[in-house]
Amino acid sequence: MKATVMYAAGDVRVEEVADARLSDPTDALVRITHSCICGSDLWPYRSMGATEDGRRMGHEFVGVIEDVGADVTTVAAGDLVIAPFMWSDGSCDFCREGLHTSCRHGGFWGNEDNGAQAEAVRVPWADGTLVRVGAEPDDALLASLLTLSDVFATGHHAAVSAEVTPGTTVAVVGDGAVGLCGVLAAKRLGADRIIILGRHEDRTAIAREFGATDVVAQRGREAVHRVRDLTGGDGAPSVLECVGTSDSFATAATIARPGGTVGRVGVPQDAKLPHADATFMRNISVRGGVAPVRAYIPQLLPEVLEGRVQPGRVFDSTIGLDEVAEGYRAMNDRETIKPLVRP
Amino acid sequence: MKATVMYAAGDVRVEEVADARLSDPTDALVRITHSCICGSDLWPYRSMGATEDGRRMGHEFVGVIEDVGADVTTVAAGDLVIAPFMWSDGSCDFCREGLHTSCRHGGFWGNEDNGAQAEAVRVPWADGTLVRVGAEPDDALLASLLTLSDVFATGHHAAVSAEVTPGTTVAVVGDGAVGLCGVLAAKRLGADRIIILGRHEDRTAIAREFGATDVVAQRGREAVHRVRDLTGGDGAPSVLECVGTSDSFATAATIARPGGTVGRVGVPQDAKLPHADATFMRNISVRGGVAPVRAYIPQLLPEVLEGRVQPGRVFDSTIGLDEVAEGYRAMNDRETIKPLVRP
Known part of the structure; x- marks a missing residue:
C-alpha cells in the first residue's frame, strides 16, 4: 500500500x-x-x-x-x-x-x-x-x-479548558485550523463575544463565519492593547491558546482578564509557559493540553x-x-x- | 513611631x-x-x-x-x-x-x-x-x-486552586509556613491523604499535626519517585505549590496525576512555570496566584x-x-x- x-x-x-x-x-x-x-x-x-x-x-x-x-x-x-x-x-x-x-x-x-x-x-x-x-x-x-x-475536538478542548460559559467574552490566539475550530466551539458553548487574533484574511473570514465578532490583526503588544481596548481594559475571561509558542502563550496570558483562564491546546514548541509573574498577580489559570x-x-x-x-x-x-x-x-x-x- | x-x-x-x-x-x-x-x-x-x-x-x-x-x-x-x-x-x-x-x-x-x-x-x-x-x-x-x-488564607487559596475535594489525595510542595497551612487547608477541605514534601523535622512534625499522612524527605527526582510510589504510580490529583521557584514548579507539575491541578501560591522567583511539555501531555492545570x-x-x-x-x-x-x-x-x-x- x-x-x-x-x-x-x-x-x-x-x-x-x-x-x-x-x-x-x-x-x-x-x-x-x-x-x-x-x-x-x-x-x-x-x-x-x-x-x-x-x-x-x-x-x-x-x-x-x-x-x-x-x-x-x-x-x-x-x-x-x-x-x-x-x-x-x-x-x-x-x-x-x-x-x-x-x-x-x-x-x-x-x-x-x-x-x-x-x-x-x-x-x-x-x-x-x-x-x-x-x-x-x-x-x-x-x-x-x-x-x-x-481539529474540531481540539478546538472544543481549548474552549472547555478555558471554561467558556454562555454570554462570556472569549479571545482566540491563532488563526490556524485549531484556532478557527476554537471559535466555532466557543460559539457553540454560548460565548457572546469572540475575538480572534489573526491576520490572514482567508482565515479570519472563516472565523467570522464560525462566530468571531472581532478580528485583531495586530501582533505582539499592539494586539494586547487592541484586545484590552475591546474588553474595557481588562482582557477576556476565557482565552484559547491555539499555537504553542512562548510568544503565543505570553500573549494569551496577557490578554486574559484577572481571574480568567487560558485553555491551551497548541502543541508546545519552545516549551515555556508564560512567565509565572504574568499569571501570578492576576490569578490566571492555565488549563488544557493534548485533547x-x-x-x-x-x-x-x-x-x-x-x-x-x-x-x-x-x-x-x-x-x-x-x-x-x-x-x-x-x-x-x-x-x-x-x-x-x-x- | x-x-x-x-x-x-x-x-x-x-x-x-x-x-x-x-x-x-x-x-x-x-x-x-x-x-x-x-x-x-x-x-x-x-x-x-x-x-x-x-x-x-x-x-x-x-x-x-x-x-x-x-x-x-x-x-x-x-x-x-x-x-x-x-x-x-x-x-x-x-x-x-x-x-x-x-x-x-x-x-x-x-x-x-x-x-x-x-x-x-x-x-x-x-x-x-x-x-x-x-x-x-x-x-x-x-x-x-x-x-x-x-499565611493560612494563602494555604487555603492553594488548596482551593488545586481543586481539593473530599476524599482525594493531595501533595504539598514546600514545608514553610504556607505549605504547612496548605496541609491544614487541604485537611479542612476533606482530603483523605496528604503528602508533604519537606525535610525539616520541626516543620513536618507540625504538618503531621495539621493532617499530613505522609512525609517525603527526598528531593528532586527521588521525591518525585517517592510521591509516585505513594500514589500508585500516577501522582496526586491536587498539588499545592508553596515555594515559587522553577524547581518547585517542575516538581509540582511532575507529581500531579494526569488531569490533575497544581494550585500555586509561591511567589514566583525565577519566573518560569513548568516546561509546557511537562503539563501538556498530561493535561495538568495550573491555577492560583496571589491569594x-x-x-x-x-x-x-x-x-x-x-x-x-x-x-x-x-x-x-x-x-x-x-x-x-x-x-x-x-x-x-x-x-x-x-x-x-x-x-
Whole structure:
C-alpha cells in the first residue's frame, strides 16, 4: 500500500510500504477514505533531523473497517468510523474519567509502521478507539466528520479548558485550523463575544463565519492593547491558546482578564509557559493540553451529522495521497489552511 | 513611631519614623498588636539592591483601630481587626467577584511610608479591607487570627486552586509556613491523604499535626519517585505549590496525576512555570496566584475563633519589634519557621 513517510525536515515522500494488517486480537484494519495534514505535522516538517528509516505520518482519519481482530465486538467490517488521533482502550480508569489521552494502553499514530496519511491503517484497541458514524454522509459532511478526529475536538478542548460559559467574552490566539475550530466551539458553548487574533484574511473570514465578532490583526503588544481596548481594559475571561509558542502563550496570558483562564491546546514548541509573574498577580489559570478527543466525539457527532456546525469548512483544499508532499509545503507556506487528503 | 525599614539585602533596621496618620477619608489608623515576617519578605532580604530611602516592610497584622476617616462606616475606634495583606475597596467588580487582589483601588503594604512591621499603620479603604474580629481572643487565638492576614488564607487559596475535594489525595510542595497551612487547608477541605514534601523535622512534625499522612524527605527526582510510589504510580490529583521557584514548579507539575491541578501560591522567583511539555501531555492545570485573602477571612474566621483549626501553630517564635532584624536572619537561616512580632 502507499503511505506517507517523513525522512527529514522538508522531506516528505509517499512510498510503497508493507500493507497494514491486523496484529493483536483487539485491532481493526481500516481502509482510509479521508485523512489530512495537521498543524502539528508542520513542527517536524520544519525541524526534524534526518533519519534513515523515516517516520510514518498522519493521525487523523475517517475510513471503512476492512477487518477486525477476534476480540473486537463493537465495530465490524463495512462500518464507517472516525478515529481520534490517539488510540485508547476505553476501559481503564483514565478512559472512564474522559481523559483518554492518558489511557493505560494509549498511543499515537505517526510512528513506527502506522500512520494515517496512507491507504490503510492498523487501529489498536478498536473497541475503545473507533466511533461508528452510523450514517451515509455526503462529501461535505465527511469533511466535517474528519475534524472530529482532531481539529474540531481540539478546538472544543481549548474552549472547555478555558471554561467558556454562555454570554462570556472569549479571545482566540491563532488563526490556524485549531484556532478557527476554537471559535466555532466557543460559539457553540454560548460565548457572546469572540475575538480572534489573526491576520490572514482567508482565515479570519472563516472565523467570522464560525462566530468571531472581532478580528485583531495586530501582533505582539499592539494586539494586547487592541484586545484590552475591546474588553474595557481588562482582557477576556476565557482565552484559547491555539499555537504553542512562548510568544503565543505570553500573549494569551496577557490578554486574559484577572481571574480568567487560558485553555491551551497548541502543541508546545519552545516549551515555556508564560512567565509565572504574568499569571501570578492576576490569578490566571492555565488549563488544557493534548485533547481527549475520544471523550468529545460522541458529544459533537450528532450536531455535525445534523449540519448544525460545519467545522469541515477549515479544509480549503483537497489533494490525493500522491500530492501529500506538496500539501505539506503549501500548508507550511500558508497557502492553504488545512488540506484534506483522499487516498 | 518605630517601623521596620529594609535598605538592602540583609540590611533590616527598626527606626524612628513619622507617625502613621489618616490621609484619605476612607482610611483607618490601626495600632498594631500582632505582626510577623513573611516568607515573601525573605526574597528582598536575599536579593534587594541597596537603596538610600529604604523600603518599609510587613504586610500581615492584627491590631486595634485608633481612628477612622470621615467616610468609614463599618469599623470604628477600639475595634480589633484583621487586615489582609493587600487593601481593597470592597465594592468594585473584582471585589464583588471575590478577587480582591485585583481590586480597582487595591495596593500593598510594604512600600512607600506604610508597612506593618511597625507600631501603627495607615489602612486605605478601611471598610473594604478590614475585618472586625468581634471577640476578645487570648494570645494563642490571636496568633491563629494573624494567619488569616496571609499565611493560612494563602494555604487555603492553594488548596482551593488545586481543586481539593473530599476524599482525594493531595501533595504539598514546600514545608514553610504556607505549605504547612496548605496541609491544614487541604485537611479542612476533606482530603483523605496528604503528602508533604519537606525535610525539616520541626516543620513536618507540625504538618503531621495539621493532617499530613505522609512525609517525603527526598528531593528532586527521588521525591518525585517517592510521591509516585505513594500514589500508585500516577501522582496526586491536587498539588499545592508553596515555594515559587522553577524547581518547585517542575516538581509540582511532575507529581500531579494526569488531569490533575497544581494550585500555586509561591511567589514566583525565577519566573518560569513548568516546561509546557511537562503539563501538556498530561493535561495538568495550573491555577492560583496571589491569594484573595479578603474573600476568605469571613469563611475561615469562625473556625479559627472556635479553635477548630489552629494555624497559629506555624509561629514557633515571638519577638519584639526591636528584634525584627534578628527575626529575618533566623527565618532566612531556617532557625525559625515564622516569627510573630509583638510591637
